[in-house]
Amino acid sequence: MRVLFIGGTGIISTACARLAVERGMEVTLLTRGRRPGAAPPGVRTVEADIDDTATVKRALQGERFDAVADFIAYDPAQIERDLELFRGRTRQYVFISSASAYQKPVGHYLITESTPLANPFWDYAQSKIACEERLMRAYRDEGFPATIVRPSLTYGETQITLAVNTWTRSYTVVDRMRQGRKVIVPGDGTSLWVITHNTDFAKGFVGLLGLNQAIGHAFHITSDEALTWDQYYRMVGEAAGVEPQLVHIPVELLGACVPEMLGGLKGDKAASVVFDNTKIKRFVPGFQAAVPFAVGVRQTMAWFDADESRRQVDEEAGPRWDRLIDAWEWGFEEALRRFRAES
Secondary structure (H helix, E strand, O other): OEEEEEOOOOHHHHHHHHHHHHOOOEEEEEEOOOOOOOOOOOOEEEEOOOOOHHHHHHHOOOOOEOEEEEOOOOOHHHHHHHHHHHOOOEOOEEEEOOHHHEOOOOOOOEEOOOOOEOOOOOHHHHHHHHHHHHHHHHHHHHOOOEEEEEEOEEEOOOOOOOOOOOOOOOOHHHHHHHOOOEEEEEOOOOOEEOEEEHHHHHHHHHHHOOOHHHOOOEEEEOOOOOEEHHHHHHHHHHHHOOOOEEEEEOHHHHHHHOHHHHHHHHHHHOOOOEEOOHHHHHHOOOOOOOOOHHHHHHHHHHHHHOOHHHOOOOOOHHHHHHHHHHHHHHHHHHHHHHHHHHO
């Protein structure tokens, strides 16, 4: 089976490409070449900017694929681009959406693929919803062979995922823990969340490739393990060999102080989520997430600890977090003082 991945060198896509190769698929990655050496062994790489449609058409001239998966499309204009590029050139087009597209706040604690798509808090999720709607219209109107996949928060050996951290330098929160500095947990730390190892996601995703029955359908692919944010933070601390000092700060204050944080928290990580993976298990028999977070995060920590150059810290995030913590603790103490003085 011939598959084309647009992207292919990120946390999710690398694991998917590696597993696809292991299962005997002929994998081509279309990338901009910004991460030299990041492609897994056994794949063919084509360097081109996906937004330059003329160049892409030349690079892929005469080629057809059993499946095309776009890991990096975020807005409907990019979907229009892909429709132009791949109409009649693939038997299946897989769009990587996001579980953040689901209704916030949720109307029912258990999220299925029939949960409404409605997120008024985060423009990222709104864009993903618009992409899905365009693809489903193309499927209904012209038979475009679309399949939609919705990952939730996913990590691998190179990524530490927590509610308040930096994506590009994710060791930052561990560095604070190891220095005995406080780390921020949004809300009271008891909301449930699901974090999925990229190798687990890949098993469900690769199982959908070339599956004709999956066309026209949407799937989320996540772990069945739902833990609180306090549990996740403490597991990271345990893997790092320290007891983390957690500070619980209301989402409203975090968003008021740092507006760019609000969407990703109120529209995603601050809400409790529990996913029902019955559908992906029905379409991909045998799929089961096998990496508990406590195990996966130890593997991740071992990767960071194996090479000092990997332990990069975001020098801007730390001082900002310190200001947030100081403001919250001062405000708490001041509110308590005023209440007691007026009692």
